[in-house]
Amino acid sequence: MTIAEFLKHMTFISPVLLITGVGIGLYYYKNLKKEYKYIFFYLVICLLTDATTRIVGEITKNNLILIVFFSFFELFFFTVFYQICFFKRKVWPVIIGSIIFGIYIIWEIFSLWNIPPAEFQTYSKTLSSFLIIFMAINYLLEKIEHKEKNNRVIMLNSAIIIFYSLHLIFFLPINFLINVPSVIKFYFWTANLLLTFIFYAFLIKEIWKNGSTQKQLRSGL
Numbered sequence: 001m002t003i004a005e006f007l008k009h010m011t012f013i014s015p016v017l018l019i020t021g022v023g024i025g026l027y028y029y030k031n032l033k034k035e036y037k038y039i040f041f042y043l044v045i046c047l048l049t050d051a052t053t054r055i056v057g058e059i060t061k062n063n064l065i066l067i068v069f070f071s072f073f074e075l076f077f078f079t080v081f082y083q084i085c086f087f088k089r090k091v092w093p094v095i096i097g098s099i100i101f102g103i104y105i106i107w108e109i110f111s112l113w114n115i116p117p118a119e120f121q122t123y124s125k126t127l128s129s130f131l132i133i134f135m136a137i138n139y140l141l142e143k144i145e146h147k148e149k150n151n152r153v154i155m156l157n158s159a160i161i162i163f164y165s166l167h168l169i170f171f172l173p174i175n176f177l178i179n180v181p182s183v184i185k186f187y188f189w190t191a192n193l194l195l196t197f198i199f200y201a202f203l204i205k206e207i208w209k210n211g212s213t214q215k216q217l218r219s220g221l
Helices: 003-010 013-031 034-060 065-086 092-111 124-145 151-171 174-179 184-219
Strands: none
Touching (some): 003 184, 013 034, 013 184, 034 065, 034 151, 034 184, 065 092, 092 124, 124 151, 151 184
């Protein structure tokens, strides 16, 4: 088995994790706190994107444009997520940044629509990751300033910072990682897959933990 074949088989772990997470989220949904309901919807978005990517890849043999689409959805989701669940006021730099980056990503969707893989270069993932990191750090500083302690939420926020910081670094040389005729690129893609699996597993664990805890509290156990 070649590294490319191994990597292709590894990608099927993603829908398994996401289906598991969505199932757990549905089971505990009415017991989840607001922020974890949003995390559940994030997993739904990831699952739908994963399925769409596979279908488009089979039909067109080029699904790279889905990276740009997913970047837009991530940017929109986390802007709403942080404004509604975490920030105590409107953070205008975040809102303005989201609008500007969102317009740019939409422009990328149209400009890269029929671009062949050899010429594909997107900055959408880097920009969306940057703004998500900015939101997460802004919230962390807000928690420190007010000396608030909510270990689970801080842990969730820290996981978002770590994941998207590594994502930002990884997707900067996207054109190189797609087209370089070297086995090294497969190690990078494998590392990115493993990082994504760990992040999904963490989110699933947090949904399960919050849902089961809230269910016990409401049932008086």
